[in-house]
Amino acid sequence: MLKSAPPKVLVSGCLLGQPVRYDGSHKGAQHAVLDRWLARQQVVSLCPETAAGLPTPRLPAEIVGGTSMAVLRQAAQVRDSAGNDVTAAFVLGAQLALLLVQRHGIRVAVLKEFSPTCGSSQIYDGQFAGHTVPGEGLACSLLRQAGVAVFSETQWEAAAAQLEAYAA
Numbered sequence: 001m002l003k004s005a006p007p008k009v010l011v012s013g014c015l016l017g018q019p020v021r022y023d024g025s026h027k028g029a030q031h032a033v034l035d036r037w038l039a040r041q042q043v044v045s046l047c048p049e050t051a052a053g054l055p056t057p058r059l060p061a062e063i064v065g066g067t068s069m070a071v072l073r074q075a076a077q078v079r080d081s082a083g084n085d086v087t088a089a090f091v092l093g094a095q096l097a098l099l100l101v102q103r104h105g106i107r108v109a110v111l112k113e114f115s116p117t118c119g120s121s122q123i124y125d126g127q128f129a130g131h132t133v134p135g136e137g138l139a140c141s142l143l144r145q146a147g148v149a150v151f152s153e154t155q156w157e158a159a160a161a162q163l164e165a166y167a168a
Contacts, residue, residue: 010109013047048093
């Protein structure tokens with residue numbers, strides 16, 4: 001009997017050390033779970049913002065006037081710190097993330113908290129003052145709607161447990 005390949009996990013590119021954040025930096029994560037997934041070639045990397053064509057570096061952006069779901073319904077926007085409407089690129093990035101998880105059959109994602117794209121429980125409040133509020137980013141919302149379990153970079157063990165539960 002052939003052994004099936006281990007299930008894939010979507011991980012934010014910035015957590016893998018890729019310099020794709022708005023300021024050109026990364027938030028490289030170090031965790032035994034991530035190391036194990038990398039060794040088993042289970043990680044699929046994506047930065048939805050750069051995949052959608054946004055440059056690095058770029059101005060910081062936040063959801064303004066509502067939630068990620070409101071943005072997806074065209075009832076709120078994503079704006080950068082200069083006031084430019086960058087909603088279309090953020091929606092495209094979320095859609096590209098959804099296509100990627102569908103292509104790879106991914107059911108678990110670990111995404112960068114606080115991001116207007118990837119945040120899973122906290123995002124910035126839209127005032128560009130460094131304050132966070134409960135909420136999620138656009139890609140997180142689309143992925144969760146599709147049944148993907150989304151975790152932040154502080155939840156590696158929970159993500160691993162969920163992945164194992166799906167694989168059982």
